[in-house]
Amino acid sequence: MANANPTDGSAxxxxxxxxxxxxxxxxxxxxxxxxxxxxxxxxxPGILRGxxxxxxxxxxSIVGSIxxxxxxxxxxxxxxxxxxxxxxxxxxxxxMAEIYGKATGLCGGLGxxxxxxxxxxxxxxxxxxxxxxIPHATGAAWAAQIRRQGxxxxxxxxxxxxxxxxxxxSLNVASVWKLPIVYVMENNHYxxxxxxxxxxxxxxxxxxxxxxxxxxxMEGVTVDGADPVAVHATLADALARARSGTGPTLVExxxxxxxxxxxxxxxxxxxxxxxxxxxxxxxxxREEYEAALRGDPVPRFRHRLVTExxxxxxxxDAIEQAAREEVDEAQRFALDSPWxxxxxxxxxxxx
Amino acid sequence: xxxxxxxxxxxxEAIREEMERDxxxxxxxxxxxxxxxxxxxxxxxxxxxxxTPISETAEIGMATxxxxxxxxxxxELYMAEFLLVATDQVVNEGTRFHFMSKGQVSVPMVMxxxxxxxxxxxxxxxxxIYGMFxxxxxxxxxxxxxxxxxKGLMTTAIRDDNPVLFFQNYLLLLDEGEVPDGxxxxxxxxxxxxxxxxxxxxxxxxxxxxxxxxxAETLARRGVSVxxxxxxxxxxxxxxxxxxxxxxxxxxxxxxxxxxxxxxAAVIAAEVAELGFSSLEAPISMVTxxxxxxxxxxxxxxxxxxxxxxxxxxxxxxxxxxxxxT
Numbered sequence: 001m002a003n004a005n006p007t008d009g010s011a012x013x014x015x016x017x018x019x020x021x022x023x024x025x026x027x028x029x030x031x032x033x034x035x036x037x038x039x040x041x042x043x044x045p046g047i048l049r050g051x052x053x054x055x056x057x058x059x060x061s062i063v064g065s066i067x068x069x070x071x072x073x074x075x076x077x078x079x080x081x082x083x084x085x086x087x088x089x090x091x092x093x094x095x096m097a098e099i100y101g102k103a104t105g106l107c108g109g110l111g112x113x114x115x116x117x118x119x120x121x122x123x124x125x126x127x128x129x130x131x132x133x134i135p136h137a138t139g140a141a142w143a144a145q146i147r148r149q150g151x152x153x154x155x156x157x158x159x160x161x162x163x164x165x166x167x168x169x170s171l172n173v174a175s176v177w178k179l180p181i182v183y184v185m186e187n188n189h190y191x192x193x194x195x196x197x198x199x200x201x202x203x204x205x206x207x208x209x210x211x212x213x214x215x216x217x218m219e220g221v222t223v224d225g226a227d228p229v230a231v232h233a234t235l236a237d238a239l240a241r242a243r244s245g246t247g248p249t250l251v252e253x254x255x256x257x258x259x260x261x262x263x264x265x266x267x268x269x270x271x272x273x274x275x276x277x278x279x280x281x282x283x284x285x286r287e288e289y290e291a292a293l294r295g296d297p298v299p300r301f302r303h304r305l306v307t308e309x310x311x312x313x314x315x316x317d318a319i320e321q322a323a324r325e326e327v328d329e330a331q332r333f334a335l336d337s338p339w340x341x342x343x344x345x346x347x348x349x350x351x
Numbered sequence: 352x353x354x355x356x357x358x359x360x361x362x363x364e365a366i367r368e369e370m371e372r373d374x375x376x377x378x379x380x381x382x383x384x385x386x387x388x389x390x391x392x393x394x395x396x397x398x399x400x401x402x403t404p405i406s407e408t409a410e411i412g413m414a415t416x417x418x419x420x421x422x423x424x425x426x427e428l429y430m431a432e433f434l435l436v437a438t439d440q441v442v443n444e445g446t447r448f449h450f451m452s453k454g455q456v457s458v459p460m461v462m463x464x465x466x467x468x469x470x471x472x473x474x475x476x477x478x479x480i481y482g483m484f485x486x487x488x489x490x491x492x493x494x495x496x497x498x499x500x501x502k503g504l505m506t507t508a509i510r511d512d513n514p515v516l517f518f519q520n521y522l523l524l525l526d527e528g529e530v531p532d533g534x535x536x537x538x539x540x541x542x543x544x545x546x547x548x549x550x551x552x553x554x555x556x557x558x559x560x561x562x563x564x565x566x567a568e569t570l571a572r573r574g575v576s577v578x579x580x581x582x583x584x585x586x587x588x589x590x591x592x593x594x595x596x597x598x599x600x601x602x603x604x605x606x607x608x609x610x611x612x613x614x615x616a617a618v619i620a621a622e623v624a625e626l627g628f629s630s631l632e633a634p635i636s637m638v639t640x641x642x643x644x645x646x647x648x649x650x651x652x653x654x655x656x657x658x659x660x661x662x663x664x665x666x667x668x669x670x671x672x673x674x675x676x677t
Contacts, residue, residue, distance in 0.1 A: 074420070076416070106453075107451060107452050107453040107455070108453040110450055110451055110452075110453050111451040111452060111453070115447075115451040115452070117451075117452040117455045117456060118455075119452075119455045119456055124416075124419050124420065124456065125419070125448060125451075125452060125455075125456060127444055129439055129443060129444070132408075132412065132439055132440065132443075132444055133412075133444075134412070135408060135409045135410075135411070135412020135413050135415070135416060135440070136412050136413070136415050136416035136419065136444070137416055138409065138412070138413050138416060139412060139413030139414060139415060139416025139417035139418070139419075139420065139424070140416040140417065140419060140420040141416075142377075142413060142416070142417050142422075143416070143417045143420035143421060143422050144420070145398075146377075146398045146399070146422070165406075165408050166408045166409065166412060166440075169404070169406035169408050169409035170409050170412070170413075172404055172406065172409070173403060173404060173406065173409050173413065176404070177401070347454075348449055348450045348452075348453055348454050349449075349450055349488050349489055350449065350489065350491075350512075350513050351449045351454070351457035351458075351459070351512035351513050
């Protein structure tokens, strides 16, 4: 499985056929992984606890962004964090084991679905609290600015986060200090179960959410987050600005979350599952959801690559088969792994 | 050898020396380093010393991110109440990261905040709110009462690999005291016996150490020997030193400027009640602020705060002494 991100970081990598195939591979791996997490609720009830948030629908945005990174760049994310480390090359076995709460997980089962880290690959973590990792990313960008090694930070968050003070305070400082950071807002049009036009001033006035960048005198761009090539180009530009000392960029990446915000929130004893997407469950808008399914970025990208001749149908099938086998193996590993020792809960309170 | 400097200068001395020793130490906050003549800015430059907007969530969050990315930031927050604007960042972000990542990241940062400005600053700038933060796993809380401890605890705070909340007291800022020359650090979780005594153990926290020492001095003139203990850090809290003192004196009075139910005194009382009950010959007594906001007007402000006389009354009651006329 081609996990390694083959950019050398010297310039935005040209998206040759090999690179495009790599991007499709990562998108498919993320989708397969998330679907397996989701099916765990019914196939292995009781394994998944708490709250799990899936990235299905955002694969093109995630992979297009990660594909633009240089090797020393770093990312900070939200609790919807499974997709990024997959694209960065984190071992899926360790991720699934973490999400299953096992001793062999990335964080020994201490973090779970919302708290993944892979510092060695540049994934500094995130926060389970909406928007609160945005200042962390901004602080990491200050560190990068001091180091002067051309490093940049990409900070991922959702549209809902842009109503938090942490977002506004961070963008203001980043612009004043000209920090090497790109803020990627994945606008999936729902803040949990509230439609964006019900809670966002720009959306309510029919304007893009990237309008917020104007308040902080920084570049604001809106991009089709279902198109990984467009996202890659946008991030490459923004990262070049970041590295040149010109300052930060706010990228609004338009995506559609294909699962509900998260699994059912219920006390123990109630079987957990994934409810229907809010468009249907709350707003009764089945047509909106079905239109989103028709525009699903994963099959859409496959179709484009095969049509344009960048990828053969056979190679695409092979990529998909390999991803399924990889996820099978990850799930077997996670299921077969032991639970952590109960007293491991005291091992990492203090450094 | 030592030198005599004010409490605030001792803190600044520790920050400066640690910045000289370790170039990863950063120092930033509001309304600082705005002039090119600022001594920290002149010595360490604008990469490491910066003014921020009035954005506590961003300031503390950026300290967290810079720490995760390998630096050791000290963020100057001025008043303890400003922490409340950014409570999530203080208690529920960097404090969790070492744990949740199973040690993949650590967050060496210091948040500096002043408390207890009971000099007419009224309801929103005078609280002794340190107790709110002492039960947060992953967070350490320092509460110095002397210039020497202020310097030593700040040195330790900057060198610690965890988030540290460093509370400085506004009324003590200009108090002068001897500070050891050269490198000086005070370990966390080690209480200091500020005055030895045999009849009763008096534990003060932060500013209340001064109140306790004044009371002990007055009581000594009446032949009452009071031991005054200063925990110096309240997370970790050195319960053992208090227990061993109580095992000798058999009497315990606690002095704390916080309101009773959010005081460090309440926590110490619970620990001694559980672990040292058989030592006690009298009930534990807590002398804390009364359950009210602090008033602007001086007589009302004084009424709700612990003072020397309230401490003496509590000591007399514990030891069964007749109240002295004052």
